[in-house]
Amino acid sequence: MPFDAYFKELYAIAEQGDAREESFYPALADMLKSIAERTGRKHVRVTMLPKPTDAGNPDFRLWNGSDRVIGYVEAKRPEEHLDAIEDSEQLGRYRATFPNLILTNFCEFRLYRNGERVQTVLAARPFAMTHLRTVPPVEKADELQALLDRFLDFSLPKVFTAASLAVELAKRTRFLRDVIAEQLALEAEQLALKKDAPGILTGFFEAFQTYLIGTLTPEDFADLFAQTITYGLFTARIRANGAFSRRAAFDNIPHSIGVLRDLFRFISLGDLPEQLAWCVDDIAEVLAVADAPGILDRYYHEGKGSDPIVHFYETFLAQYDPAERERRGVYYTPEAVVDYIVRSLHGILKTDFDKPDGLAAKGVTLLDPAAGTMTFIARAAALAVAEFEEKYGAGGRADFIRHHILKSFYAFELMMAPYAVGHLKMSFLLEELGHRLCDDERMPFYLTNTLDNEELEHSRLPGFSALAEESRLAGRVKQETPILVILGNPPYSGHSTNVGKWIRRLIETYKQVDGQPLGEKNPKWLQDDYVKFLRFAQWKIEQTGCGVVGMITNHSYLDNPTFRGMRQSLMQTFDDIYILDLHGNALKKETCPDGRPDKNVFDIRQGVAIAFFIKHGGKTKTPAAVRHAELYGTRESKYAWLGAHDAKTTRWRKLTPRAGSYLFIPRDESS
Structure with missing residues (x-):
């Protein structure tokens, strides 16, 4: 021995x-x-x-x-x-x-x-x-x-569900995040002592700070970068045939997703610090032994179970950093909510915009400005393809996807993990709908900060051109592309980190009511992210001249006095406003009218509402007609109701918002 x-x-x-x-x-x-x-x-x-x-x-x-x-x-x-x-x-x-x-x-x-x-x-x-x-x-x-x-004798288990695999990845990604933070600090020390050129991680940090998040801290970068590596590996693993490793990942990253390829040119082919290499190898091995392609295949091609992407994103975030998930206001939108909004928009295009084919109509452009894992875009694409096939047959389906969905269904996302997974999800969905993406094709789903509209110069940093190009393409959509439909579930975050000059300038509009300042000592709630995304959507539809917004958000803006300028501004821009208040506000201890418990459609305490804002074009000074409906009850009963209705079949009550308060809820304002 x-x-x-x-x-x-x-x-x-x-x-x-x-x-x-x-x-x-x-x-x-x-x-x-x-x-x-x-x-x-x-x-x-x-x-x-x-x-x-x-x-x-x-x-x-x-x-x-x-x-x-x-x-x-x-x-x-x-x-x-x-x-x-x-x-x-x-x-x-x-x-x-x-x-x-x-x-x-x-x-x-x-x-x-x-x-x-x-x-x-x-x-x-x-x-x-x-x-x-x-x-x-x-x-x-x-x-x-x-x-x-x-x-x-140890070896990793080979049987994973989508949820259990997400948990294993989250544990390792959390550790990887800490190692990246340490390596970044080490590079900063070496740079200060030797005055050398910045290290590779520092280069990535500066590029992300320049093209995505100007307020990005080293700690936030470590978090973002770690998630990017994990979900980049996951994307590569799904596409890989045979053996898989960190080194093999680069060859399996789609050529059309340049941001991930730039990153994995370093991760797979570069000379990684040993600490970082160990962590990435460990994550790659978990993916290598797991039947990751099979997990997705069982859903997409056999139609069994719920969407594994949802399991991944939600389970991963809940395990990885639940506080971060809550801080960013990131929650998956329930299928019934997505379905109600998308079907309603499909119908509104037919009835209000003379588009008999709805989402499938030529010239319809669509944008989700906070797309997450592309839940709304996926549902809209599926409905558009179904409409096309029903009217024109299956023969032209692939061309329809290529020339309509891939050209006109836009999406933005700031967080790298859902960005990577969203691209993966859409590639599977489009194949299921009838078109397998070629190497040079991609969804126009861009990694960008929706709320930052500043012009950025092209990257001078070698190896980071894709991030600059992504920013440029997103900027073209923001500035030049007419968008007819804006939809989604933007993040709710009262402590917003989106403090760029452009969006703050737009929000100033909401600080006036009837031509006078709000007079609020601290109008901080106007800085919530969902307010900024609604303001972005309003601005974009104004640029187009007509269009419709369909979103689910925090419902505080419906009656809170701080938002009265926002409500008036929305009434001035749009012709018709439809509010479906889903209630569920545990913070206000909301109950049903008969006293029974009222539940939220999300796992959050803040009440929510679905809203449709319609602008026909040629807007006069007449304020928008505001209609209201509301839904109380259990989560399950709300899901069932949403699944069986759309905007057309919802029983709306017309409101007459009174000057000064402009409430978007029923209330006797006669006194």
């Missing part, structure tokens, strides 16, 4: 007198290699990580040298007591992330599976080496051999 030689080597190192923790690493690495070779595991490679901080990766990675990670080892000095280490924040992160982990002080070995300690072996007494100054005798060689066999 190699254990005798191992402990003799440890003793020799300790006797040198100035031994640091890292001094013992080679002895442990040699012992692990020897055990692997003696037991027929000659494929096992042991890699030591020279880490610059204590918060990065574990000290050792055992893997096959290409695409399979076996496990990790975290080592501490021989005199360290492992009970204290086990309870530390650092080891808590490791245990939460890595399913096969050993903690050791070179004499005691603790094996963890999925965060739980499953075996402990005290193979020798550190006291003998550190105080008695003698070679510690091996006490439990057989038990140590069994523990190491168990460690070396």
Whole structure:
């Protein structure tokens, strides 16, 4: 057994007198290699990580040298007591992330599976080496051999559901985020000391700051970049045939999604820092062993179960960072809500805009300015294709998708994870509808900040041209392309980070009512993201001259006094306004009129409403006609009602908003 030689080597190192923790690493690495070779595991490679901080990766990675990670080892000095280490924040992160982990002080070995300690072996007494100054005798060689066999035999499970795979990816992405933050800080230190050119991560950070989010912090960048890597790998894995790894990912990123290809030219082909490479390899291996294509295939091609993309996005965010999800106001829109809005818009185009084919009509342009995973666009595309096929047959379906959907159904998104997944989702959906995307085709779904309309110069940063091009294409849609239909579920965030000059200038319109300032001491609610997205939609329809907006948002603007200028402005721009108040406001403790509980259609406490704003063109000074309907009850009853109705079959009540308050809810204002 190699254990005798191992402990003799440890003793020799300790006797040198100035031994640091890292001094013992080679002895442990040699012992692990020897055990692997003696037991027929000659494929096992042991890699030591020279880490610059204590918060990065574990000290050792055992893997096959290409695409399979076996496990990790975290080592501490021989005199360290492992009970204290086990309870530390650092080891808590490791245990939460890595399913096969050993903690050791070179004499005691603790094996963890999925965060739980499953075996402990005290193979020798550190006291003998550190105080008695003698070679510690091996006490439990057989038990140590069994523990190491168990460690070396580990492999990831091959059966994942969409939800369980999302959880595994979220754990690793959270760890990757921390490593990226550390590497970025290290690059900043090196840049300050050596005055060298910026590191590659710093380059990405500056590019994202320039072309996406001007207020981006290093912490936010680490979050965004980590999610981008994970969902880029996921996209590549779905397209990959055969073996999959970090190195293989680049070849499977669609050529038409240049932003991801720029990033993966670095991730797959570049010289990654070892810490970063370990993390990305680990995520790639999870995807390699999981039947990721099969998970999606079972839904899209067999029609079973619910949308796995939804499981991924929601489950991933809930596991990855629930506070971030709530802060950004990101929640998946229920199918019944999407269906009601899209079918209603389809009908409004027919009745109000002389478009007999609705969403399938030539010349109809559509935009979701906060598209997420493309839920609204996907439903609109499916309805448009169904309308076309019903009227004109299936023969021209592929050409219809190519020339109408791919040319006229636009979408914007700021967050990289849903951007990557949204492109993936649409490629599957369009194939199901009758058109497989060619290598040079893509949905006009752009990574951009909808609420930032400043002109940006072309990138001077080498390797980041795609991000600049994406920004340019989105800018053309914002500035030049007439949009007839705007729809979606914009984020609700009272503490908005969208503070650009352009959107703040537009919001100033809402701070006036009847030609006078609002007089509010703190009109902060006008800075909520959903208000800004509604203002963007209003501005864009004004640019087009006619059109319709269909959105679900926070319902506070319907009657809150702070929004009276907003309500008046909307009435001045549009000809017809339809408000379907879905209530569900737990913050106000809303109940049904008969006293029964009233539930939200989302898992949030803020009440919501669906609104349609219609502008026919040739608007006179007559304010919009405002109509109102409302829905109380259980979540399930609301879903059922929405699934069975649209704007045409909804029983609307006409309101007469009174000057000064311009309320969008029924209220006796005669007094």
